[in-house]
Amino acid sequence: xxxxxxxxxxxxxxxxxxxxxxxxxxxxxxxxxxxxxxxxxxxxxxxxxxxxxxxxxxxxxxxxxxxxxxxxxxxxxxxxxxxxxxxxxxxxxxxxxxxxxxxxxxxxxxxxxxxxxxxxxxxxxxxxxxxxxxxxxxxxxxxxxxxxxxxxxxxxxxxxxxxxxxxxxxxxxxxxxxxxxxxxxxxxxxxxxxxxxxxxxxxxxxxxxxxxxxxxxxxxxxxxxxxxxxxxxxxxxxxxxxxxxxxxxxxxxxxxxxxxxxxxxxxxxxxxxxxxxxxxxxxxxxxxxxxxxxxxxx
Amino acid sequence: xxxxxxxxxxxxxxxxxxxxxxxxxxxxxxxxxxxxxxxxxxxxxxxxxxxxxxxxxxxxxxxxxxxxxxxxxxxxxxxxxxxxxxxxxxxxxxxxxxxxxxxxxxxxxxxxxxxxxxxxxxxxxxxxxxxxxxxxxxxxxxxxxxxxxxxxxxxxxxxxxxxxxxxxxxxxxxxxxxxxxxxxxxxxxxxxxxxxxxxxxxxxxxxxxxxxxxxxxxxxxxxxxxxxxxxxxxxxxxxxxxxxxxxxxxxxxxxxxxxxxxxxxxxxxxxxxxxxxxxxxxxxxxxxxxxxxxxxxxxxxxxxxxxxxxxxxxxxxxxx
Amino acid sequence: xxxxxxxxxxxxxxxxxxxxxxxxxxxxxxxxxxxxxxxxxxxxxxxxxxxxxxxxxxxxxxxxxxxxxxxxxxxxxxxxxxxxxxxxxxxxxxxxxxxxxxxxxxxxxxxxxxxxxxxxxxxxxxxxxxxxxxxxxxxxxxxxxxxxxxxxxxxxxxxxxxxxxxxxxxxxxxxxxxxxxxxxxxxxxxxxxxxxxxxxxxxxxxxxxxxxxxxxxxxxxxxxxxxxxxxxxx
Ligand SMILES: Nc1ncnc2c1ncn2[C@@H]1O[C@H](COP(=O)(O)OP(=O)(O)O)[C@@H](O)[C@H]1O
Ligand SMILES: [Mg+2]
Numbered sequence: 001x002x003x004x005x006x007x008x009x010x011x012x013x014x015x016x017x018x019x020x021x022x023x024x025x026x027x028x029x030x031x032x033x034x035x036x037x038x039x040x041x042x043x044x045x046x047x048x049x050x051x052x053x054x055x056x057x058x059x060x061x062x063x064x065x066x067x068x069x070x071x072x073x074x075x076x077x078x079x080x081x082x083x084x085x086x087x088x089x090x091x092x093x094x095x096x097x098x099x100x101x102x103x104x105x106x107x108x109x110x111x112x113x114x115x116x117x118x119x120x121x122x123x124x125x126x127x128x129x130x131x132x133x134x135x136x137x138x139x140x141x142x143x144x145x146x147x148x149x150x151x152x153x154x155x156x157x158x159x160x161x162x163x164x165x166x167x168x169x170x171x172x173x174x175x176x177x178x179x180x181x182x183x184x185x186x187x188x189x190x191x192x193x194x195x196x197x198x199x200x201x202x203x204x205x206x207x208x209x210x211x212x213x214x215x216x217x218x219x220x221x222x223x224x225x226x227x228x229x230x231x232x233x234x235x236x237x238x239x240x241x242x243x244x245x246x247x248x249x250x251x252x253x254x255x256x257x258x259x260x261x262x263x264x265x266x267x268x269x270x271x272x273x274x275x276x277x278x279x280x281x282x283x284x285x286x287x288x289x290x291x292x293x294x295x296x297x298x
Numbered sequence: 299x300x301x302x303x304x305x306x307x308x309x310x311x312x313x314x315x316x317x318x319x320x321x322x323x324x325x326x327x328x329x330x331x332x333x334x335x336x337x338x339x340x341x342x343x344x345x346x347x348x349x350x351x352x353x354x355x356x357x358x359x360x361x362x363x364x365x366x367x368x369x370x371x372x373x374x375x376x377x378x379x380x381x382x383x384x385x386x387x388x389x390x391x392x393x394x395x396x397x398x399x400x401x402x403x404x405x406x407x408x409x410x411x412x413x414x415x416x417x418x419x420x421x422x423x424x425x426x427x428x429x430x431x432x433x434x435x436x437x438x439x440x441x442x443x444x445x446x447x448x449x450x451x452x453x454x455x456x457x458x459x460x461x462x463x464x465x466x467x468x469x470x471x472x473x474x475x476x477x478x479x480x481x482x483x484x485x486x487x488x489x490x491x492x493x494x495x496x497x498x499x500x501x502x503x504x505x506x507x508x509x510x511x512x513x514x515x516x517x518x519x520x521x522x523x524x525x526x527x528x529x530x531x532x533x534x535x536x537x538x539x540x541x542x543x544x545x546x547x548x549x550x551x552x553x554x555x556x557x558x559x560x561x562x563x564x565x566x567x568x569x570x571x572x573x574x575x576x577x578x579x580x581x582x583x584x585x586x587x588x589x590x591x592x593x594x595x596x597x598x599x600x601x602x603x604x605x606x607x608x609x610x611x612x613x614x615x616x617x618x
Numbered sequence: 619x620x621x622x623x624x625x626x627x628x629x630x631x632x633x634x635x636x637x638x639x640x641x642x643x644x645x646x647x648x649x650x651x652x653x654x655x656x657x658x659x660x661x662x663x664x665x666x667x668x669x670x671x672x673x674x675x676x677x678x679x680x681x682x683x684x685x686x687x688x689x690x691x692x693x694x695x696x697x698x699x700x701x702x703x704x705x706x707x708x709x710x711x712x713x714x715x716x717x718x719x720x721x722x723x724x725x726x727x728x729x730x731x732x733x734x735x736x737x738x739x740x741x742x743x744x745x746x747x748x749x750x751x752x753x754x755x756x757x758x759x760x761x762x763x764x765x766x767x768x769x770x771x772x773x774x775x776x777x778x779x780x781x782x783x784x785x786x787x788x789x790x791x792x793x794x795x796x797x798x799x800x801x802x803x804x805x806x807x808x809x810x811x812x813x814x815x816x817x818x819x820x821x822x823x824x825x826x827x828x829x830x831x832x833x834x835x836x837x838x839x840x841x842x843x844x845x846x847x848x849x850x851x852x
Contacts (some may be wrong), residue, residue, distance in 0.1 A: 039399040041339070041406075090596050097337050097398050101540065102595055104339070108533055109588035116581040166718070166725055169711065173719045176708040183668045183702065184765060185694030185723045222528065226410045229403040237399070271418045278407040282392060285404065289396045 005137035011259045012252070017144050017213060019251025020151035024206030025224060026231035026243035027158065028199025034175035034238035035195045036088070038096040042107040043203055044221030044228060049110060050076040050204025051216040052118050058125045065125040066146070069208045073201040080200030081193060083110075107221070115218045122217045147209045154202060155244055162240070167194055175238060223274070227254065230277035233284050236291020245292065250277050304442070311445045313562060317555040318452035319513050323535045324542065324550035325459045326506030332545035332605065333472060334499035335479035336394075337402040340409030341507055342531035344382045346416060348508025349515040349525050351378035353429045354422075356516075360431075363424035371435055371516070378512045379505040386504030390497040413526045428522030432515050452513060456551065459506060463547045468608035475499055476545075529584065534561070537591045543601025552603055561587070619682050621646045621773055621804040622698075627676035629666035635674065636662045638828045642806070643821065644773060649795070649805040651819035651836055653812035653849060658825040660808040661703050664777050668693060668700055680773070695723050699766035703777035703808070706762035709751030713742055716750050716761050720768030728768075735764040738794060756787030763794070773804045780811055792818055812850045816840045824849050 025047050032040045053075040057068035087106050091099045132139040162168040167190070174181040174191045182188050210220060231250045235242025257268040257276045268276060284291065323341065330336040355374035357366030389408055393401040416423045423429070436447035466472045475495055478485040482492045515521045524530070534557065542553020561583070568579035594601065622644040630636040636659045644650040652660050665671040667678055668690045678686045680696055693700075699720075708716050717735055721728050736743045739760040745753060750761050759779050766774055776795065780788040788811065796818050799805050809815035816822050819836035824845060832845050839845050 033399070039402055041402075087592050097335065097402075098595065098599075100337055100399065100402055101536065102592060104533065104536060105588045105591040105595070107588075108529070108591070109585050112581040112584035112588065116578060116585065120577075166722065169715050169718060170722055173708045173711060173715075176710045177705055179670060180702065180705060180708065181719070182690040183670070183694070183700050184719050185691045185769065186719060187691055187722070226407050229406065233400070233403065269418065272414055275411045275414055278411050281404065281407055285392050285396065285400060289400065 003137075005139075007259065008137070009139045011255050013140065013144055015252035015255030016248070017147050017209075017251070018255060019248035020147055021206045021209050021213070021247075022224075022227050022231045022251045023244045023247025024151060024154065024202045024209070025228040026235065026247040027155075027240045028203045029228055029232045030235065030237055030240050030243035031171070031175075031195050031199045033232070034240075035171065035178075035192060036092075036096075036099065037178075038099040038103065039229070039237075040199075041100060041103040041225065042083075042110055042221075043199070044224035045107050045110040045114070046076055046080060046200050046203040046221070047207035047210065047224055048114055048216070048218060048221035049079060050200075050207035051211040051220070052114055052123075052207075053204070054125065054208045054211060055118065055123055055216065059123075062126075065127060065208055065212050069205060072208050073204045076204035076207075077197040077201045080196045084192070084196050111218055111221060118218070120218055122215050123211075124215045125211050127212065143212050147213065150205070151209075154205060158198065158202075158240065161198070167191065171195060226274050226281075227251075227277040230281040230284075233281050233289075234292060236293045239291065239293055242291055242293040250280060253277070253280055307442060308445065311442065311449050313559060315445070315449045315452050315517060316562070317558045318449065318456050319510050319517065320535065320538060320554035320558050321456045321551045322452075322459060322510035322513065323507055323531070324538050324554040325456070325463055325547060326503045326510065327535055327539050328503075328544060328547060328550040329463065329466075329499050329506060330503035331539065332547075332550070333467070333475045333479070334496050335398070336496060336500050336503075337398055338405050338500070338503070339402050339532060340405030340407070340412075341535050342526045342528050343405070343409040343412040344386065344504040344507035345511035345514070345531050346412050346526040347382040347385060348378040348511025349521050350416065350423055350429075350511075351381050351508070352512035353432050353515045353521045357429060357432055360424075360429075362427060363420070363429055364422045366429075371433075375509060375512050379508045382508030382511075383501045383505040386501045387497065390500040394493050394496045394500065409526065409528065409532065413523070416526060417523055426523055428520055429515075430520045432519045432521060434516045434519055448517065452517075455509065455513070459509075460547050460551065464608075467547065471495075471498075472608070534587070537587055539601075540591060541594050541601055543603035543605065545605030546601070546603045549601050549603035549605075553601065556602075557587075619646075620644065620679070621648075621681060622806065623677075623679040624663065624667075625677045625679070627663065627666060627678070628674045629662060629671050629676075630674065631662075631671055636671070636828050637666065639676065640825065640828065641830055641833070642823055644804045644806050645820065646772075646804055647799070647802050648820040649799050649807060649818060649836075650821040650823065651812075651815045652806070652808045652823045652825055653810075653815065654823075654825035654831070655849070659828040660825055661777050662828075663825070664700060664702075664775050664806070664808065667698070667775070670702075691723065694769060694771075697769070697772035698775065699769060699771035699773070700775040701762045701766045701777060701779065703781065707750040707753075707758050707765070710749055712747050713750055713753070713761050714746040716765050717768055720765035724769055731768050731770065735767055738767070738797065739764055756783050756790070759783065759787070759791060760794075763791075763798075767798065767803075771803060773806065774798060775806045777808045778810055779807070780809065780814075788814070813840065816850075 025043060029040055029043050050072045053072040054065050054068035057063040057071060058065050083106055087102050088099055091102055130142050132141045162172055170186045170191050173186060174188055227250050231246035232243050234249055235246030254273040254276045258266040258270050261267040327341060330338050352374050354365045355367050355369045355377060356371055358368050360366050389404055393404045417425060434448060435451060436444050439447055474490050478490060478492050478495055486492050538553035538557040539550055541557060543549025564583050568576060571579060620643045624642040627637050627640045628635055640663055654660055662671050666673050673687055677684055680698060685693060708719060717732050718728060721731060741757060742760055750758060780791050792814055795805060807815055816836040816839055822834055822836040822839035823830060824832035832839060
């Protein structure tokens with residue numbers, strides 16, 4: 001067994017950071033499922049897009065990725081609105097699974113567009129070397145603190161939006177019962193637009209965080225898809241708060257599973273981290289398909 | 299270009315063989331999606347299981363991977379299909395009781411896990427080095443008869459699966475599946491065991507996909523991690539089925555052939571471009587394939603050959 | 619001019635027609651009552667107005683304007699409020715939020731309108747923060763009607779508001795419908811409790827198998843022996 005400080009610095013904290021990133025992606029998947037009733041397969045690629053949009057500003061203008069983040073968020077939200085208009089809106093009245101196929105196609109198109117524009121090489125944001133802050137035995141990198149704090153702020157903002165604003169309440173209403181929302185006079189298309197803006201915006205933020213934390217490559221959206229779905233299922237798909245908890249749980253599970261719990265070898269080989277997410281998903285589907293948080297839809 | 303040259307003949311044979319392998323995959327997906335409305339986003343998993351099982355079982359003993367066991371093809375293929383069917387059964391048991399989207403998410407997961415196993419478990423699959431020296435049936439024959447004979451084998455399998463699938467489509471089993479696909483509530487109300495029917499379609503489809511995997515392993519004589527590439531296996535097959543016409547077995551075959559010809563013909567064209575452009579155009583091709591899928595979904599939702607009710611059963615008067 | 623006129627309405631689901639040419643009218647400030655056996659198509663008539671069933675033929679006029687196939691939010695904006703038969707509250711939203719959703723199209727001055735609804739349904743006052751799904755059937759019906767009243771509609775469409783309620787709640791709901799009507803709101807009421815409904819109504823319609831069987835003043839329908847025997851339970 002490694003020392004406690006290693007456990008915290010090398011497994012717990014990274015798990016928390018990855019969990020925040022998953023949470024940001026899973027919120028969108030959950031919101032979109034609640035409002036449009038389909039599993040959005042291109043969501044991982046929205047995160048990729050956000051990460052690459054930030055690169056435009058970090059690479060050519062030398063901006064800090066934190067400064068580029070808001071622009072990446074806005075840009076991704078605009079692209080999401082356009083994609084919805086072109087490829088999802090025609091299927092609003094069809095069975096949800098047809099929209100899933102359409103999102104499959106969008107995933108393909110987004111990824112190849114990214115490869116076309118930015119190439120296939122791994123890229124990083126140049127943030128220079130920053131030394132970790134030390135608190136006793138804790139070693140925390142500034143970027144870890146930023147990622148966790150910004151994610152927390154975004155989740156609080158989402159909560160305030162959903163619970164305090166007219167549009168946020170309408171979003172919960174549509175998620176609860178779309179037909180009743182329509183006959184109540186709620187402008188469902190307006191709600192759908194805001195769902196895309198929020199879902200894609202948060203995904204973009206998560207994508208930029210991935211770039212800040214590690215690196216950016218065109219296939220990362222595909223790699224993210226499994227943990228994102230697992231997080232959404234864990235939290236009860238259609239429930240954004242559940243998605244936050246699910247994202248954190250999946251991130252922590254993935255990292256902690258590689259800790260040498262029972263011998264001096266990692267309990268789960270690092271190469272199998274996505275399999276941890278899959279196992280959690282399968283266990284949830286067997287044990288409790290409605291997710292951990294039953295009850296309220298939002 | 300001399301169109302009668304041996305090179306061109308070989309090209310045509312290769313085109314036909316690959317179209318045939320994709321047609322098998324498409325027929326498998328049609329069993330799942332066209333017949334039963336089951337969304338499988340992990341075709342690559344079942345394809346890979348078939349491919350690796352066939353490769354490991356038929357290759358001679360090798361230090362690089364498990365086995366090989368040097369079995370004949372006729373013994374290996376059924377095992378490959380059974381393994382894939384067993385995996386599908388396990389996944390289906392878990393997911394088919396709940397909504398369709400869960401199956402979609404779980405199949406993505408299973409494909410990812412299978413991909414990880416292939417990459418990481420070198421003792422089993424030889425990892426990124428891949429399995430080589432896989433025997434191809436008829437390869438002892440002189441050229442081009444060896445390739446032609448393999449093409450004939452693939453074509454015969456396509457024909458056989460087509461025939462069986464058409465039978466199934468017209469049978470009470472197929473009718474029950476369609477009823478479930480169109481309204482599981484109504485089908486359950488008339489006493490159908492919805493989950494059981496879905497499970498059967500899912501397992502059968504996965505077994506057919508495994509056969510396609512086995513065929514492709516023998517055809518290429520080499521099997522590496524690219525066999526589970528989601529783009530080339532899962533996506534392309536979905537595009538083929540949607541374009542050809544889901545719910546129509548002929549549509550599945552037509553879609554496979556058509557999309558494969560477009561795919562490889564455009565590759566031929568773009569390969570004549572200058573170096574830097576070759577990689578770029580390969581992304582444009584994927585982009586256009588994605589766009590094609592969207593256009594077909596929106597404008598010709600039923601595909602080139604739309605689903606039609608089987609003749610023998612449909613004696614009711616048509617309405618609308 | 620009638621407040622609402624449904625003319626020769628043919629409507630249904632998918633390929634199936636449920637209504638085969640139905641005429642219904644509501645006069646301004648009056649109550650029209652639709653009764654009829656289960657499956658007659660009463661709910662379908664209301665759903666067709668709001669696009670939840672497909673309209674194939676016929677017209678819907680509201681205050682003389684053709685509103686056939688208008689999107690739901692446009693109908694609401696014109697002053698038609700609708701309380702469906704089932705699933706008529708947002709179960710996971712609080713009572714207050716349910717009422718606010720009723721006012722989505724006119725967000726200003728919500729407090730005053732919530733007060734007006736609470737004056738009509740005093741039991742809701744204590745439940746404002748509770749999730750609507752946790753309320754009893756009668757209170758849920760009050761929330762549903764309150765939500766519909768938030769935009770101060772000209773026409774209120776109620777689909778079996780007393781279904782499944784205890785007699786005590788039933789009387790309360792009928793009493794409230796009369797109160798709402800007396801404030802000048804036209805009401806289109808579908809009811810299983812046909813006698814009680816016709817007793818408060820002005821015009822009455824008997825629907826059976828997707829057609830008008832009887833149309834008369836509510837009082838005349840109540841007095842009609844044939845109607846009483848076949849449709850009002852003797
Ligand atoms: N969503 C629907 N899809 C298909 N058929 C429906 C639907 N809703 C109702 N029906 C059918 O329409 C007919 C009329 O139903 P409805 O209008 O609800 O009757 P009522 O309200 O008079 O009891 C019934 O036969 C019912 O089965
Ligand atoms: Mg009814």
